[in-house]
Amino acid sequence: MEFFLTTVLKLIPFLRVTILIAFTSMVLGLIFGTLLAAMKLCHIRALKTIANLFTTFIRCTPVIVLIFLSYYGLPVLFGLAGIDINGVSKIVFSIIALTMYASGTLSEIIRPAYLSVDKGQMEAALMSALTPAQAMRLIILPQVVYVALPNFGNMLIALIQESSLAYLIGVVDVMGQAKIIDNMSYGAHIIEVYFAVSLLYWLLSLVTGKCVDLLSGKMGKVLG
Amino acid sequence: MNFDLNFAIQNLWMAFSGIPTTLLITFVAAVIGIPLAFFIALARIRKVPLLDQFLTLYLSFMRGTPTIVQIYLVYNGIPIIIKMIV
Numbered sequence: 163m164e165f166f167l168t169t170v171l172k173l174i175p176f177l178r179v180t181i182l183i184a185f186t187s188m189v190l191g192l193i194f195g196t197l198l199a200a201m202k203l204c205h206i207r208a209l210k211t212i213a214n215l216f217t218t219f220i221r222c223t224p225v226i227v228l229i230f231l232s233y234y235g236l237p238v239l240f241g242l243a244g245i246d247i248n249g250v251s252k253i254v255f256s257i258i259a260l261t262m263y264a265s266g267t268l269s270e271i272i273r274p275a276y277l278s279v280d281k282g283q284m285e286a287a288l289m290s291a292l293t294p295a296q297a298m299r300l301i302i303l304p305q306v307v308y309v310a311l312p313n314f315g316n317m318l319i320a321l322i323q324e325s326s327l328a329y330l331i332g333v334v335d336v337m338g339q340a341k342i343i344d345n346m347s348y349g350a351h352i353i354e355v356y357f358a359v360s361l362l363y364w365l366l367s368l369v370t371g372k373c374v375d376l377l378s379g380k381m382g383k384v385l386g
Numbered sequence: 387m388n389f390d391l392n393f394a395i396q397n398l399w400m401a402f403s404g405i406p407t408t409l410l411i412t413f414v415a416a417v418i419g420i421p422l423a424f425f426i427a428l429a430r431i432r433k434v435p436l437l438d439q440f441l442t443l444y445l446s447f448m449r450g451t452p453t454i455v456q457i458y459l460v461y462n463g464i465p466i467i468i469k470m471i472v
């Protein structure tokens with residue numbers, strides 16, 4: 163029990179790394195996911211095909227494979243272009259992999275959310291002398307975000323959990339540090355270590371879920 | 387480190403040999419998991435006392451922890467539990 167508590171305390175600082183990876187990938191994933199969704203909804207066939215192919219590839223590939231592809235593949239790819247990226251932090255590679263995963267999945271969340279907003283909303287906004295850009299920003303986007311918010315929350319929680327796989331390329335996040343503690347105690351306290359890890363991920367997921375719920379409630383009040 | 391297509395093709399077959407294991411794990415987990423999920427849902431809908439509270443906790447734990455941690459917990463925990471019983 164004492165070992166368990168000290169392990170929890172030792173692991174808490176490393177939540178920073180987990181949160182950094184998960185939240186950065188979420189933000190980047192939202193940007194690229196919106197872009198992908200826009201590509202899927204536009205009328206240019208080539209863009210549509212590219213976006214669909216990318217999404218299919220991402221959804222059919224395990225996150226761990228994406229992490230390995232980004233960690234071992236990007237240096238080769240950049241090497242071909244004559245750029246040396248060997249000094250880049252492993253955290254960056256895991257963020258790139260998780261961003262790919264998030265953007266593929268988020269585009270499939272954003273696209274139906276956008277389609278769920280009634281066409282009349284845009285027409286009414288344009289009739290009220292708003293420019294198309296204003297109508298998009300003030301009328302359509304808030305409704306899209308409100309519809310998609312619960313799924314965004316699920317995605318963020320999924321990212322927090324998938325980020326634990328980054329320890330396999332040597333990122334020292336909660337999971338990575340747990341592995342180190344486990345090795346230093348020669349595997350004698352392996353159960354305590356992984357209970358401590360699961361407790362931390364559990365708490366992080368619960369807090370994140372509660373925050374998303376609160377945000378969703380607030381938005382619901384504003385949008386009526 | 388260069389990208390060697392021949393090496394990738396040669397070893398693709400070796401990678402394919404892992405497919406039965408992947409399918410086995412997936413299907414056994416689904417065959418056991420889906421009926422179990424049905425009963426869990428039933429217990430939560432009927433709000434069976436005690437069981438409902440326990441399942442809420444269990445579900446929150448399962449959804450809140452990474453699969454890799456669950457695998458480690460089961461792999462290292464079950465032998466200890468068996469040792470305690472025997």
